């Protein structure tokens with residue numbers, strides 16, 4: 141690392157690893173419930189497990205994004221973070237909000253709106269937290285020597301993500317209005333502004349790992365985020381087909397969401413071609429695997445599996461079934477889980493000074509988690525297609541269909557075990573790196589990374 | 590070849606134009622379509638109270654409504670027509686977990702009034718014009 145204040149990133153990554161572990165535990169609780177073993181019903185009924193699982197997901201990803209920003213911005217702007225102390229306070233308050241929310245979910249303290257279960261009073265704490273974070277990032281950028289495209293795209297993504305949290309805080313009496321604005325948060329996050337964050341981090345990693353000229357990488361970054369917004373904003377319409385608004389959305393949503401995979405295809409082609417083009421052979425092979433991996437798997441999970449059910453005629457049948465869960469897992473994993481893990485893998489040697497570039501456990505972590513996740517996606521997919529057919533075409537009762545497809549959840553749990561083993565290796569590596577220290581400063585080690 | 594500044598114009602221009610269209614379409618939907626398609630005139634205090642109960646208990650954490658939610662328990666958009674008032678009230682007021690087909694629902698033990706409110710909410714939900722969702726099972730004999 142080049143700046144002492146970058147060390148704060150480590151603690152965000154550590155929080156991220158902890159929350160990921162908890163997320164997986166709650167995933168298993170739900171997988172078992174689907175298999176007919178709802179043994180924790182009294183303390184953790186399905187809706188509690190689900191709210192915890194998805195909220196932990198969002199918080200560990202956000203914590204990873206924040207850590208990445210605290211690492212990237214000083215280096216890109218050539219300036220120490222304006223206040224490290226405030227960054228630590230922000231970290232602790234993020235963890236605190238997360239813990240309060242998750243404990244609350246076990247005591248019926250929530251608002252039942254998928255992904256936005258955090259109660260409004262706690263939302264205000266989130267707002268304060270995020271404003272503090274953005275304040276530090278923006279001030280550092282503002283006072284820095286340089287404002288690169290990479291840092292601007294990343295920052296723009298973070299600022300827009302914060303702004304888009306607000307529509308989710310308005311109260312509505314009409315369920316259709318509620319749903320309409322819930323998508324301003326959920327859809328415009330994952331198929332809009334989070335892609336800017338992903339693109340910014342990916343560009344930074346590619347500049348560092350491949351050594352390709354910044355001007356070239358940043359030009360393509362603009363093209364990719366341009367494709368993202370041009371398709372993704374109007375693509376919101378694919379959630380407006382069947383919620384009580386007009387039929388125009390069938391056309392708008394269908395056409396524009398069908399273009400959304402282009403941004404992910406762009407991301408995959410971008411990463412692979414920059415890797416081919418690069419002269420520099422960076423020794424951090426594991427970071428390279430994750431970086432190429434995220435670009436490719438996001439195209440599969442978000443791009444192709446998203447496309448699979450985005451046309452109105454298909455979505456009419458698959459809407460709100462396990463087919464959605466299939467896509468949700470591989471998309472979140474490929475695009476956002478893997479970019480966070482790519483960044484952690486890249487930055488850990490630089491933060492700690494230990495060069496665990498090509499270890500056995502690092503390689504196992506990559507392959508086991510990805511194979512496990514692809515298996516889980518297949519299990520959800522098979523269960524989903526069977527559900528759609530039996531329930532929506534043949535017209536069997538929901539509960540009877542669920543009994544028919546129970547076996548696929550045993551497959552899910554098996555693949556999830558593989559996935560968890562991979563994550564176990566990843567966290568083992570993370571712990572082996574130890575904590576960041578000033579001896580890892582580049583000016584001392586004289587290694588250019 | 591495309592230059593970096595052209596790429597930037599593509600990004601900024603594309604964003605502004607599509608966002609403007611999106612806002613226009615949204616405005617039209619919310620002011621013209623929603624009141625009609627959701628029969629906003631039927632949105633009584635009782636229905637709204639039912640909606641609050643629905644949210645307070647995170648029913649969407651197991652069920653779907655308008656196809657949004659979780660995949661552990663049945664889609665409820667048309668439940669008022671499918672099951673009728675008495676069945677729904679029995680499920681909501683039950684003091685032991687409702688479990689007609691194996692899976693357990695949380696035992697909410699709601700009061701008569703609360704259950705009536707939720708039923709009113711479901712009745713209103715079922716009348717919303719959803720452009721044909723949920724689909725009719727066309728292979729049903």
Ligand code: HEM
Pocket residue numbers: 254255326330331378379397398400401438442443445446447448449450451455458459460461464467468471472475476656657658
């Ligand atoms: C990284 C990007 C993406 C992520 C993380 C993601 C994740 C998700 C999640 C979690 C849901 C369920 C949301 C809910 O019901 O509240 C969902 C729904 C959906 N996604 Fe994506 N998605 C991504 C990209 C895409 C893309 C590019 C497309 C289209 C090409 C797409 C198409 C859809 C559709 C059509 C639905 C609605 C499913 C339904 O009707 O039940 N997604 N996505």
Ligand code: HEM
Pocket residue numbers: 163164165167168170171174190193194197464465466468469472473477552553556557559560658659660661
């Ligand atoms: C051990 C691993 C995991 C297991 C067993 C698991 C299992 C599940 C189950 C059973 C559901 C609920 C489906 C329902 O409503 O019936 C779910 C939801 C979800 N999980 Fe996981 N999960 C795991 C890991 C992950 C990971 C690593 C991610 C993200 C990278 C993830 C993202 C999600 C999302 C986004 C949803 C909501 C999907 C939707 O509403 O369409 N899960 N998970």
Ligand SMILES: [Fe+2]
Pocket residue numbers: 327331375376378379
């Ligand atoms: Fe979407």
